[in-house]
Amino acid sequence: LNLFNDLHQAIEEEAFYLVFQPQLNSRGEASGAEVLCRWNNNGVPVAPDVFIAAAEETNLIIPLGRWILRQSCRHLQHWRQQGCLPASFRQLAVNISPIQFRDPQFESLINELLEEYSLEPQWLELEITENTFLGNNDEARNKIERLSQLGIRFALDDFGTGYSSLSYLQQLPLHKLKIDRSFITDIDKTDQPVPIIESIIQLGHNLGLDVIAEGVETEQQRDYLLAHQCYEFQGYWFSKPLNDEAFCRYLAELQ
Ligand code: G
Numbered sequence: 001l002n003l004f005n006d007l008h009q010a011i012e013e014e015a016f017y018l019v020f021q022p023q024l025n026s027r028g029e030a031s032g033a034e035v036l037c038r039w040n041n042n043g044v045p046v047a048p049d050v051f052i053a054a055a056e057e058t059n060l061i062i063p064l065g066r067w068i069l070r071q072s073c074r075h076l077q078h079w080r081q082q083g084c085l086p087a088s089f090r091q092l093a094v095n096i097s098p099i100q101f102r103d104p105q106f107e108s109l110i111n112e113l114l115e116e117y118s119l120e121p122q123w124l125e126l127e128i129t130e131n132t133f134l135g136n137n138d139e140a141r142n143k144i145e146r147l148s149q150l151g152i153r154f155a156l157d158d159f160g161t162g163y164s165s166l167s168y169l170q171q172l173p174l175h176k177l178k179i180d181r182s183f184i185t186d187i188d189k190t191d192q193p194v195p196i197i198e199s200i201i202q203l204g205h206n207l208g209l210d211v212i213a214e215g216v217e218t219e220q221q222r223d224y225l226l227a228h229q230c231y232e233f234q235g236y237w238f239s240k241p242l243n244d245e246a247f248c249r250y251l252a253e254l255q
């Protein structure tokens with residue numbers, strides 16, 4: 001109950017902030033970034049898995065998620081105007097909780113934000129998880145179809161850790177698979193093969209999807225992934241999530 005009240009108040013007061021984790025392509029250029037939400041509750045940081053889960057349980061994820069999307073679009077517009085994004089930069093990826101995705105007003109929100117911040121839909125990548133397809137499948141699927149038709153990109157987050165079947169992979173207009181970081185930690189310095197990773201990469205390519213590895217923490221992991229045809233990376237080896245200013249500085253230093 002305390003967390004609920006604090007969360008409610010934090011939404012009212014806009015006490016959250018966003019950080020941005022760069023994503024890099026095989027040439028070492030920035031290909032995009034993932035938005036991650038942070039909250040200092042009266043100066044005490046609360047772990048995102050904790051407050052996101054609490055927000056989901058209380059439906060506060062809907063106003064919070066709306067705020068996150070709006071701020072993401074605002075930052076994107078600002079970066080474009082400032083010239084902080086390199087030519088290689090394609091997408092800003094925003095995590096969307098299944099509850100937020102199911103909100104009947106979700107599509108109108110997206111349309112409003114694209115208009116308000118003069119963004120082509122291709123700039124926005126929505127990270128959804130397999131859990132989004134549990135239960136009322138058709139509705140989620142139709143929504144993805146329509147948004148994808150509009151030009152919005154979809155990445156399947158935490159791939160390989162969810163509960164749904166693989167059949168949705170060929171039915172849905174997805175653009176990208178994100179290999180869950182739990183698999184990446186299995187790559188060790190002895191260069192033993194990691195069949196799951198190799199299979200996910202091939203599955204992605206066979207379906208015409210881009211594949212990104214998250215949680216890349218070492219050069220060995222990056223080299224292994226590159227050798228197995230994974231061409232996009234995100235993780236501490238490149239950069240931790242950064243605030244607005246540090247993010248633009250990082251992009252400038254990469255060039
Ligand atoms: O890196 P970029 O997003 O521009 O890559 C576009 C596509 O080109 C990727 O989806 C991938 O299939 C392919 N690609 C990217 N980097 C390499 C590379 O180093 N070697 C090969 N063979 N293909 C690549």
Ligand code: G
Nearest residue numbers: 035036037038047048049052068095096097
């Ligand atoms: O940010 P990492 O630092 O610890 O995030 C932990 C978990 O919280 C991840 O599963 C991540 O997807 C989730 N998370 C972080 N930021 C957001 C957000 O803006 N929206 C949603 N729905 N989840 C987020």
Ligand code: G
Nearest residue numbers: 095157158214215216217234235236237241
């Ligand atoms: O579930 P999702 O993929 O949205 O969450 C991304 C989470 O991974 C965030 O909590 C982010 O802070 C964290 N993260 C990003 N890079 C790394 C990394 O290299 N190692 C670890 N352990 N966590 C990472």
Ligand code: MN
Nearest residue numbers: 034095127157
């Ligand atoms: Mn994510």
Ligand code: NA
Nearest residue numbers: 157158180214
């Ligand atoms: Na993930």
